Amino acid sequence: MTSPATEPQGSFLKQPRAVWAVAFACVISFMGLGLVDPILTSIAKQLHAGADQVSLLFTSYMAVTGVAMLITGFVSSRIGAKKTLIAGLVLIVIFSAVAGAMNSVGGIVLARAFWGLGNALFIATSLATIVTLAAGSLKQAVLLYESALGIGIGLGPIVGGQLGGISWRAPFFGVAVLMFIALVATAVFLPTIPTQGPKTSIADPIKALRYPGLLVVALTSLLYNFGFFTLMLAAPFPLQTSAANVGWIFFGWGLLLAFNSIWGAPWLESKIGTVASIVFALVGFAALLAIMALWTTHKPVIVVCVILAGAFLGNNNTVIPPLVMGSAPVPRPVASASYSFVRFAGASVGPYLAGKLLVHNIHSPFWMGAAATALAVVLLLSFKRFVPAASAPSHGSAEEAEVLETADLD
Incomplete structure (x- = not known):
């Protein structure tokens, strides 16, 4: 059965209301x-908390998001895409509000954990939903998703910063x-989308890790996400500026990340x-983290490096996920869940360790991030022989391959 996204039907801006509803939710989800970076x-x-305590706002969110990736396929293959999306959105609504109502860092950390569960259910299903329902070509559907991702990442810090200027609860x-x-x-x-394929x-996803390429x-x-989350946690502290200013800095980071995700990364890969x-x-990225470690007390250096980091992160956010799909002879959703579990759950340790190091030495978190990225x-390079030379997956239709060659499945 051909999805609506496979048939060109005019401008990619002319989409069904269901697609715009999911795209809007994608923006807010990303x-x-x-969001929390400017208000840390x-x-x-x-x-009255230390950097090591507020670091858990990232750690709990990313750890639960990663572990929950193991169940997203199990859930969506049984209850369908619409119910999975709605379940994720309900959790995000409830626990983002709960986080704002808390009076302790521990309470916010717990709320962020349940927020991460909702986020995992939503983001694991949103791309497939947009591709299924969007009018126009597959590339146009993916562009719409990428645009929502970029706008969300770019708006998160500025919204957090501006609302954080009113109160840390406002974001x-x-x-x-x-x-x-x-x-x-x-x-x-959003119409009900029937479940397809095996449950x-x-x-x-755990079994898929036995394949060396994946x-x-x-x-x-x-x-590399270890370094990324270290940057997110550690950078606001040496800046010693308002939440609004931190928001503007990371807004620049988000814009560069979005631009490179959509346009720069495909060009460089080609x-x-x-x-x-x-x-x-x-x-x-490792070089930028090392520069930040050397000149941590020089605020202009931190500002410039944070913004430039968006370009390198945007490249890998686009190039790596499609590569994952061709790294093991398993269904793509399984490969994606396996990959997301490892990178989110494992890298969630990064901000926690960065927070611990910040208490003792403001330079050390950046050195840790640089070392992890260099590793x-x-x-x-040491195990390059296991990685497929091309990013096109080996399973599924040519139409699906086109999606995965261009989509960021994060």
Whole structure:
């Protein structure tokens, strides 16, 4: 059966209301990643907490998101895409509001954990839903998803920063309101999408890690995300500025990440190849983290490096996920869940360790991030023989391959 996204039907902006509802929810969902970054120092100050304690806002969110990836296929293959999306949105609405109502860092950390569960259910299903329902070509459907991702990542820090200037609670309540609107729109406009294919077992993503290619790519991504989450946690502290200013800085980071995810990464990959483009981005990001470690007390250096880091992260966010799909002879949803489990759950340790190191030495978290990212380069090059040379997957239709060659399945 041909999906609506496979037939060109005019401009990609002319989409069914159901597609716009899911795309809007994608924007708000991806905002959650950078939302808390500008308010970390405010939360630490007003709740009398240390950097090691507020680091758990990232750790709990990412750890639960990663572990929950093991059950997303199990859930969606049984109750369908619409119910899975709605379940994820309901959890995000409830626990983003709960986070804003808490009076302790521990309470916020717990709420962020349940928020991560909702986020996993939603993001694991949203791309497939947009591709199924969108009008126009597959590339147009993927572009719509990528645009929502980029806008969400870019808006997260600025929304968090501006609302955080009012109160550290305001960003959490703001997300709850926006996600409730997205929940209503999704429930009203999104039709029921029947489940297709075999039901997925919870154990399938774990079993897939026995394939060396998938394991190498997943561990590489774990290490670079270790550096990424370290940057997210550690950068606001040496800046010692307002939540609004931190928001603007990370807004620049998000814009560069979005631009490179959509346009820069495909161009670079076409010029130097998949593995080489990943290595280039890893080396560049490791160098930025090392520069930040050397000149941590120089605020202009931190600002410039944070913004430039968006370009390298945007490259790998686009190039690595399609590579994952061709790294093991398993269904793509299983490979994606396996990869997401390793990189999110494993890398969630990064901000926790960074918070611990910040208490003792403000330079050390950046050195840790640089070392982890450099180790990713060593790992990828040492076991390059296990990684498929091309990013096109070996299973499924040519139409599906086209999606995975262009989509960021994060």
